[in-house]
Amino acid sequence: MSQLFLLGLAVATSLIAYLVGRGALGLSLPTLASAVARAFELIGMSMLFLAINVAVGLFLILAVRTLTPVFLSVYLLNDTSLVGISLVQGLVFETWRARPPRS
Amino acid sequence: MSVATSLALRVLGAAATVAFLMVGFTPLPQALTRWMTRVDPLRPAEAIVVLAGAGVRGDGELTDVSLRRTIHGIQLYHRNLAPLLVLSGPVSQAGYVEAEVRRALATACGVAPTAILTVSRGRTTWDEGMIIGDLLRQRAIGRIVLVADGEGMGRAAAVFAKRGFDVIAAPTETPSLDGPPEGRLDELRRVAMELLAWLYYRASGYI
Numbered sequence: 021m022s023q024l025f026l027l028g029l030a031v032a033t034s035l036i037a038y039l040v041g042r043g044a045l046g047l048s049l050p051t052l053a054s055a056v057a058r059a060f061e062l063i064g065m066s067m068l069f070l071a072i073n074v075a076v077g078l079f080l081i082l083a084v085r086t087l088t089p090v091f092l093s094v095y096l097l098n099d100t101s102l103v104g105i106s107l108v109q110g111l112v113f114e115t116w117r118a119r120p121p122r123s
Numbered sequence: 124m125s126v127a128t129s130l131a132l133r134v135l136g137a138a139a140t141v142a143f144l145m146v147g148f149t150p151l152p153q154a155l156t157r158w159m160t161r162v163d164p165l166r167p168a169e170a171i172v173v174l175a176g177a178g179v180r181g182d183g184e185l186t187d188v189s190l191r192r193t194i195h196g197i198q199l200y201h202r203n204l205a206p207l208l209v210l211s212g213p214v215s216q217a218g219y220v221e222a223e224v225r226r227a228l229a230t231a232c233g234v235a236p237t238a239i240l241t242v243s244r245g246r247t248t249w250d251e252g253m254i255i256g257d258l259l260r261q262r263a264i265g266r267i268v269l270v271a272d273g274e275g276m277g278r279a280a281a282v283f284a285k286r287g288f289d290v291i292a293a294p295t296e297t298p299s300l301d302g303p304p305e306g307r308l309d310e311l312r313r314v315a316m317e318l319l320a321w322l323y324y325r326a327s328g329y330i
Binding site: 022023026027057059060061062063064065067068074078091094097098100 | 129132134136137139148177308309312313316320323
């Protein structure tokens with residue numbers, strides 16, 4: 021039930037955004053397609069950061085365990101905030117990467 | 124380079140979006156957990172081994188995972204499946220020893236103090252397999268009922284089986300296929316971590 025409500029909510033607000041974009045803002049349909057593609061690029065970069073964060077984190081934890089008497093749990097990586105952090109990293113880096121160089 | 128990178132990112136982003144929708148809005152994570160969960164028919168053993176589970180909170184209370192496992196172990200003990208209840212759990216950052224907090228709960232729930240063995244040195248499943256394994260061997264125990272969460276049971280049982288124990292897997296729960304998207308995302312996170320741990324244990328020769 022909750023997932024149907026959330027999906028319905030997302031569909032409804034997306035539809036409203038579409039109508040506002042097409043009507044009040046005068047946006048075109050082809051630019052919507054390119055916006056979706058751009059959004060996928062941003063999400064893709066964030067996923068890349070998530071994979072890198074997990075891999076580097078795992079390596080560091082195992083290195084600390086092996087090389088020092090300190091014990092770090094692998095479950096330190098089992099935290100939802102890592103997804104949020106990776107999302108911000110991906111958005112910033114991909115926006116930076118896509119900017120044309122100065123001069 | 125830039126066009127190829129952008130295309131690769133689009134594919135990755137689209138795949139992640141589809142995966143997110145499938146995970147959040149279908150029973151896929153719970154189905155994965157069920158697939159990973161080993162459940163054996165219960166039969167008498169010589170000890171019930173309750174593995175550590177996320178420790179003790181800052182206020183000295185057991186975490187949800189630890190509490191669930193402990194209660195499950197106590198219930199199995201009261202069903203007379205084994206005369207010995209092994210409670211594992213290391214010391215927390217705040218100085219609480221999970222195994223001792225569990226012991227207090229078990230005695231409060233009617234488990235005889237002499238039937239409880241606590242182990243506080245194991246910090247990983249493999250550690251627990253080695254330390255508890257040695258203690259049980261000294262008591263000539265060969266068959267155990269093992270208590271852990273569903274998704275980690277396969278790996279935990281394999282650690283003890285490799286040490287020569289006859290393991291009866293008694294996971295704390297089998298997940299329902301219902302639930303809100305947030306719960307499903309959490310379930311997938313735990314499954315992903317467990318898969319990583321399983322790969323690590325395989326690569327290290329622990330199982």
